[in-house]
């Protein structure tokens with residue numbers, strides 16, 4: 001289960017909306033053991049594309065350092081889909097790095113009703129995960 005606050009959800013949605021119609025991506029950090037995200041890091045999509053994303057390795061190193069300084073662990077990687085459902089694409093699955101990390105998909109296919117889903121990706125197996133939104 002992935003736990004995150006309403007504030008983080010709103011921040012993530014605002015980020016995805018601001019990048020629309022291109023994909024947005026970012027990281028959620030907190031306690032990996034508890035599956036609890038406490039902070040959101042907006043990342044640049046260097047692919048600058050409506051159908052894919054990739055993060056800047058230098059920016060990733062910088063954020064990784066910030067997380068370590070704050071005693072945080074990477075809990076989830078999020079990105080938006082602007083024309084498809086909140087489900088990992090075959091490319092998303094092939095690029096998944098760890099079964100421990102949650103993959104959060106934000107679909108803006110219906111902009112009035114964004115859909116947010118979380119998954120664990122282990123090899124080619126995609127397992128949906130419950131999201132608990134805390135106050």
Ligand SMILES: [Zn+2]
Pocket residue numbers: 079080081088089092
């Ligand atoms: Zn994707």
